[in-house]
Amino acid sequence: MSNLEQTLSIIKPDAVERNLENEIKEMFKSNGFTILKEKKIKIEKSEAEKFYKVHQTKPFYSDLCDYLSSGPIVVIVLEKENAVLGNRELMGATNPKDAEEGTIRKKYGISIDKNSVHGSDSVENAKIEIDFFFKD
Ligand code: IDP
Ligand code: MG
Numbered sequence: 001m002s003n004l005e006q007t008l009s010i011i012k013p014d015a016v017e018r019n020l021e022n023e024i025k026e027m028f029k030s031n032g033f034t035i036l037k038e039k040k041i042k043i044e045k046s047e048a049e050k051f052y053k054v055h056q057t058k059p060f061y062s063d064l065c066d067y068l069s070s071g072p073i074v075v076i077v078l079e080k081e082n083a084v085l086g087n088r089e090l091m092g093a094t095n096p097k098d099a100e101e102g103t104i105r106k107k108y109g110i111s112i113d114k115n116s117v118h119g120s121d122s123v124e125n126a127k128i129e130i131d132f133f134f135k136d
Pocket of ligand 2: 119121
């Protein structure tokens with residue numbers, strides 16, 4: 001049965017800063033994802049705090065929000081069959097040290113905080129996150 005999904009990816013400041021935007025987008029395309037929407041933006045810390053609200057009790061929350069708002073990011077809506085899980089697999093583990101060979105974070109991630117990409121973790125959150133950046 002067909003299960004076309006959309007998911008939100010963010011190319012984080014560490015990757016944009018190293019000009020990895022096109023290489024990462026090529027990885028999405030060569031893995032069968034369609035880029036439906038994309039924009040390069042810079043967000044305020046208050047917006048990062050909203051986006052990462054689920055992590056507000058974590059010790060790394062403030063640093064995380066400082067980081068996501070520290071420079072330009074590219075927000076992307078990806079579409080594919082089972083896109084949410086597929087993107088999580090292509091991204092690799094949160095800590096690049098634990099990421100599998102061939103994943104984006106293994107290839108480009110620097111550290112657990114500078115791990116180059118974000119990806120929605122469920123279909124429900126994907127909808128919320130896509131709306132967050134693309135609701136007009
Ligand atoms: P995910 O990005 O793989 O979904 P989450 O657990 O949702 O990982 O965490 C969101 C982001 O917070 C991670 O991508 C990472 O940059 C950062 N993060 C997660 N855990 C830690 C930590 O233990 N120390 C510092 N930063 C962390
Ligand atoms: Mg997450």
